[in-house]
Amino acid sequence: MSELSDGWEMVIGLEVHVELATKSKLFCGCSNSFGDQPNTNVCPTCLGLPGSLPVVNAQAVQYAMTLGRAIGCTVSPSVFARKNYFYPDMPKDYQTTQYDQPTNEDGSLELPDGTVIGIERAHIEEDTGKSTHLGGGGRIHDATATLVDYNRAGVPLVEVVTRPELTSADEARAYVAELRDILIATGVSDARMEEGSMRVDANVSVRPTGDAELRTRCEIKNINSLRSLGRAINYEARRHVALYEAGEAPSQETRHWDEDGGRSTSGRSKEDADDYRYFACPDLPPLAPTPAELAAIDEAMPVLPGRRRSALASAAGVSMAETSLAVERGLDTFALDAIAAGGQGISVMKHVDQNLADGVGVMTAESFAALVALEADGALSATQVKTVLYEMVASGGQPADIAASMGFEAMDNSELESLLDQLIADNPDEWARFAEGDSKVQGFFVGQIMKATQGKADGKIVNQLMSAKAKA
Amino acid sequence: MSTPTAIEIAAQVRSGSQSATAALESSLSDIAERDRELHSFLHLTEDRARAQAAAVDAVVAAGNDPGPLAGVPIALKDNMCTRGAPTTCSSKMLEGWKPPYDATVVSRLEAAGALVVGKTNLDEFAMGSSTENSAFGPTRNPHDPSRVPGGSSGGSAAAVGAGLVPVSLGSDTGGSIRQPASLCGVVGVKPTYGAVSRYGLIAFASSLDQIGPFATTVGDAALVLDAISGHDPLDATSIPAAIPTVSSALTNGVAGKRIGIIDELMGEGIDEDVLRQTELAAEAFRSAGATVERVSIPATIYGLAAYYLIAPAEASSNLARYDGVRYGARVDGGNVEAMNIATRTAGFGDEVKRRIMLGTYALSSGYYDAYYGKAQRVRSLIAAEFATAYEQFDLLLSPTSPSTAFELGAKSDPMALYMCDVCTIPSNLVGHPAMSVPFGSGDDGLPIGVQILAPMLHEPAMFAAAAVLEAAQKGSS
Numbered sequence A: 001m002s003e004l005s006d007g008w009e010m011v012i013g014l015e016v017h018v019e020l021a022t023k024s025k026l027f028c029g030c031s032n033s034f035g036d037q038p039n040t041n042v043c044p045t046c047l048g049l050p051g052s053l054p055v056v057n058a059q060a061v062q063y064a065m066t067l068g069r070a071i072g073c074t075v076s077p078s079v080f081a082r083k084n085y086f087y088p089d090m091p092k093d094y095q096t097t098q099y100d101q102p103t104n105e106d107g108s109l110e111l112p113d114g115t116v117i118g119i120e121r122a123h124i125e126e127d128t129g130k131s132t133h134l135g136g137g138g139r140i141h142d143a144t145a146t147l148v149d150y151n152r153a154g155v156p157l158v159e160v161v162t163r164p165e166l167t168s169a170d171e172a173r174a175y176v177a178e179l180r181d182i183l184i185a186t187g188v189s190d191a192r193m194e195e196g197s198m199r200v201d202a203n204v205s206v207r208p209t210g211d212a213e214l215r216t217r218c219e220i221k222n223i224n225s226l227r228s229l230g231r232a233i234n235y236e237a238r239r240h241v242a243l244y245e246a247g248e249a250p251s252q253e254t255r256h257w258d259e260d261g262g263r264s265t266s267g268r269s270k271e272d273a274d275d276y277r278y279f280a281c282p283d284l285p286p287l288a289p290t291p292a293e294l295a296a297i298d299e300a301m302p303v304l305p306g307r308r309r310s311a312l313a314s315a316a317g318v319s320m321a322e323t324s325l326a327v328e329r330g331l332d333t334f335a336l337d338a339i340a341a342g343g344q345g346i347s348v349m350k351h352v353d354q355n356l357a358d359g360v361g362v363m364t365a366e367s368f369a370a371l372v373a374l375e376a377d378g379a380l381s382a383t384q385v386k387t388v389l390y391e392m393v394a395s396g397g398q399p400a401d402i403a404a405s406m407g408f409e410a411m412d413n414s415e416l417e418s419l420l421d422q423l424i425a426d427n428p429d430e431w432a433r434f435a436e437g438d439s440k441v442q443g444f445f446v447g448q449i450m451k452a453t454q455g456k457a458d459g460k461i462v463n464q465l466m467s468a469k470a471k472a
Numbered sequence B: 001m002s003t004p005t006a007i008e009i010a011a012q013v014r015s016g017s018q019s020a021t022a023a024l025e026s027s028l029s030d031i032a033e034r035d036r037e038l039h040s041f042l043h044l045t046e047d048r049a050r051a052q053a054a055a056v057d058a059v060v061a062a063g064n065d066p067g068p069l070a071g072v073p074i075a076l077k078d079n080m081c082t083r084g085a086p087t088t089c090s091s092k093m094l095e096g097w098k099p100p101y102d103a104t105v106v107s108r109l110e111a112a113g114a115l116v117v118g119k120t121n122l123d124e125f126a127m128g129s130s131t132e133n134s135a136f137g138p139t140r141n142p143h144d145p146s147r148v149p150g151g152s153s154g155g156s157a158a159a160v161g162a163g164l165v166p167v168s169l170g171s172d173t174g175g176s177i178r179q180p181a182s183l184c185g186v187v188g189v190k191p192t193y194g195a196v197s198r199y200g201l202i203a204f205a206s207s208l209d210q211i212g213p214f215a216t217t218v219g220d221a222a223l224v225l226d227a228i229s230g231h232d233p234l235d236a237t238s239i240p241a242a243i244p245t246v247s248s249a250l251t252n253g254v255a256g257k258r259i260g261i262i263d264e265l266m267g268e269g270i271d272e273d274v275l276r277q278t279e280l281a282a283e284a285f286r287s288a289g290a291t292v293e294r295v296s297i298p299a300t301i302y303g304l305a306a307y308y309l310i311a312p313a314e315a316s317s318n319l320a321r322y323d324g325v326r327y328g329a330r331v332d333g334g335n336v337e338a339m340n341i342a343t344r345t346a347g348f349g350d351e352v353k354r355r356i357m358l359g360t361y362a363l364s365s366g367y368y369d370a371y372y373g374k375a376q377r378v379r380s381l382i383a384a385e386f387a388t389a390y391e392q393f394d395l396l397l398s399p400t401s402p403s404t405a406f407e408l409g410a411k412s413d414p415m416a417l418y419m420c421d422v423c424t425i426p427s428n429l430v431g432h433p434a435m436s437v438p439f440g441s442g443d444d445g446l447p448i449g450v451q452i453l454a455p456m457l458h459e460p461a462m463f464a465a466a467a468v469l470e471a472a473q474k475g476s477s
């Protein structure tokens, strides 16, 4: 659904920086961990001391190639390049990254609804340190002092860059969620947006619907959650439309998302952008993955969320989108096993989505399938099924045994019918009102039967019996 | 000069006939006495050297092996990191900075029993050919103090030339070991790129920089090179294979070897006496059984131009980190950017600024292809031509420096100084080993070196040829 006024469409490209889950940094042995005392995970190399040299972390390269293969990229021999600019939290005053020969190129990622998003590249680079600007406006140019923590300097990143193919904030959110699921599934990153181990920059522009040309884009930074991503994109696109409709045009710039204010503010203009003077880093040999290394990566590749969703969708008889939650919770294998054991697909999916948010505990797929069957037979009420389910999750066991031990034997209808007849005899006025169509008293009868049966009765069946008797 | 060689000192210390401490004190007193005039040292590391000497003596006393360089005093160019001791690159930018770690070569030298006595003068950040570009004053040539020692490793060359230490280390980016070796009358070696770790060598131009030894004899140079070469996991450009030792190859001679004299380096711009000594070296090779012929490597004439784009380009990036934020000089400026500018304006000398600007320009968008890109293509072309030459020849021969040592202040035009490296630059561009060996003197009585060049990792053949020239010199003197 478009968030824009008629006649306009969004063009969105995303740049996602992913921190790799390596033990050590990209070019030195320092620990890659979040939240330690400032400037404790540092050494001559990641502080850029004179004479220090980088040595690439093989695990980081392997993770980067794993991600590349997971998103369908061509993994090629690659070259580290230096991106030269001055900034105090960048110890060498250049960032070691990849430029014209990245590790991963030309991939794609399929969203749960089937949309395919093109990926331009996924290259390896080092992170910078973290600056805290004190005084002034909190920006580097007017700060009275700047504190720098170099613990993050040299942490391995992969920057995943999409083609400008996303068309809505929802799609952007779905893309980031899907990428996050892949990162977690492959173990390449813990992908926590709130801790900054996954950072999203959005390039947003708008154009008249159906136009082919790309208009001026703005890059939105400081997006810390999926919710912010959606809000920031919609805000920015509307801002562009408003400018065009007023006969103006946005200027190409970097903008910062202000989550509290719900708006983006102008950052640096791209027109006076630095010339980064990229060149191949002479301290690092090119990376040349061998066919054997790539084969080993493919061999170790887990089944990815997309494949898991489609497998579950076809087994359960539901749509791909309806399997997202199960796959995200890692319960798809359990659900598939339960379906294979005879559990009805839609019921299995209902419980997985609604009742198993905290996992399946010690419950087996077979016993879960048996429970779903008891529910389908009407042998247990919905409330009873839930109670039994939680008991199975906590302590295991078979649903029939648990139901029996809780006194949940299914009641046959004749028993219910005689109970109902007795109630009608005891409460003739109320029954007359019900028979005349006053549905308010229905709850009274159901409640009384539940009380008499200690909740064993199935409310649905009581309702059916009452309707039948009233019509008779 | 009666100064003992490193081989002699090590033999005495290993046998117990002289203590490492005595060898050290002798060197330190020579330095105290004679370096006031030369200024080859910027700082001494006496405490560290004395502790190391005592340790070596203790190893000897215990009957254990103190290493091949036991008790040998050695000086290091002041662009190699020494833990806790000043490492300045002869720049105000790093004045007072003490690295928290040792360069790999320092660890290896000490593991071999050597005594690091001090840090020597250089052109600021190794940029120059005369050691006049030092922020702490020039070094003088031990053969004539009115003249330069060459550069940029002028301090290390002069210290050995003056006999203050038997051996030293320099770094060679475009000739910074070989040219001062020639001017100071000592042996100077630029090894194969990647044979010696650069970890802890403060970078000038990373793809060209290589550490190597100065010595008074070919044998001493071999002893030091064997101690410092070999793979280092801390340097990703270090060759991950065994590096052939050279000490064992010194007596191999050149009989049957084919040696080519590089045509393009035997003409214009090279002094007559230098050409004469190079031809005499060729004669010495012929007498020892080698065939010597002229060979044309036409692209060498573009080496200088390519070098002065590639080296400054890398330097502009390598020297960006001197921004006043973390270490070294800082000049306040109101905000971070102004502080960066004020620090770099005050901290760097003119030649360093000139090369940073040159390199920044060469890498700029719109100019990259015409300058840096084209220079890299020239580099590939030179490598291809050298490869072709080495199909016909085992080794190559050329002058090292176009002239003998010149007067301080004689070459105030940067271009005139850049020309000093015309013979030495090609080896850096292609990563091959090359060394300068003293071979007689010029019409002014000052030393002249000739350069022997070899293919990648062919140091043993190069040293064997150097030993032939050294023997021919002894025979003629």
Ligand SMILES: [Zn+2]
Pocket: A025, A028, A029, A030, A041, A042, A043, A044, A045, A046, A047, A154
């Ligand atoms: Zn580190």
